[in-house]
Amino acid sequence: MLTFLADEHFSHRVLRGIKLRSKNLDVVTAQTVGLDGASDPALLAWAAEQQRILLTHDRQTIPKHAYDRIRARLPMPGVVVVSDTAPVGEAIELVTLYLESGGAEEFDNQVIYLP
Numbered sequence: 001m002l003t004f005l006a007d008e009h010f011s012h013r014v015l016r017g018i019k020l021r022s023k024n025l026d027v028v029t030a031q032t033v034g035l036d037g038a039s040d041p042a043l044l045a046w047a048a049e050q051q052r053i054l055l056t057h058d059r060q061t062i063p064k065h066a067y068d069r070i071r072a073r074l075p076m077p078g079v080v081v082v083s084d085t086a087p088v089g090e091a092i093e094l095v096t097l098y099l100e101s102g103g104a105e106e107f108d109n110q111v112i113y114l115p
Contacts, residue, residue, distance in 0.1 A: 077104065
């Protein structure tokens with residue numbers, strides 16, 4: 001089973017849609033695990049420690065910090081950056097299909113942009 005951490009700004013509408021469409025995804029939010037307001041490096045460190053792929057809309061800062069972890073040879077289970085301008089239904093369908101199509105190892109040390 002793939003496990004994910006959605007950062008605090010990830011669309012709850014998209015997240016609910018993903019959860020409804022796929023019963024094989026284990027997703028927690030930054031808020032539910034006490035990470036609301038946490039820095040990007042702290043989110044990525046927690047995700048790595050818990051072996052969770054990070055879901056985010058942040059194209060500006062999260063990828064930079066993810067690549068910093070990779071360069072430092074620190075664990076980085078993956079980041080999926082979802083466009084915040086895509087229609088909600090389209091984002092749900094695309095993200096669900098993509099997330100269900102691969103195993104956790106395919107996300108290791110990857111920053112993936114959808115759509």
